[in-house]
Amino acid sequence: MALTPRVFADRAAAGAALAREIQQRRLAPPVLVLALPRGGVPVASEVAAALDAPLDVMLVQSRHARPAGARHRCRRLGGHRGA
Numbered sequence: 001m002a003l004t005p006r007v008f009a010d011r012a013a014a015g016a017a018l019a020r021e022i023q024q025r026r027l028a029p030p031v032l033v034l035a036l037p038r039g040g041v042p043v044a045s046e047v048a049a050a051l052d053a054p055l056d057v058m059l060v061q062s063r064h065a066r067p068a069g070a071r072h073r074c075r076r077l078g079g080h081r082g083a
């Protein structure tokens with residue numbers, strides 16, 4: 001894949017260009033396209049359509065750095081599971 005800077009009309013155009021690059025790699029099935037919200041869905045949608053692959057959205061939450069010694073908390077996407 002060429003790493004040359006390009007400007008695209010919109011995210012769908014960027015996704016179509018990315019799809020053309022990925023199609024040259026001849027990926028072995030099964031292929032799943034994951035999209036990140038806030039801009040990645042239009043790109044991934046074009047890629048999934050071009051590859052005839054399923055599309056799913058991966059939800060993430062940004063975590064900010066905590067002060068030294070602070071306790072870290074993790075939570076499953078499904079919520080809290082009681083005993």
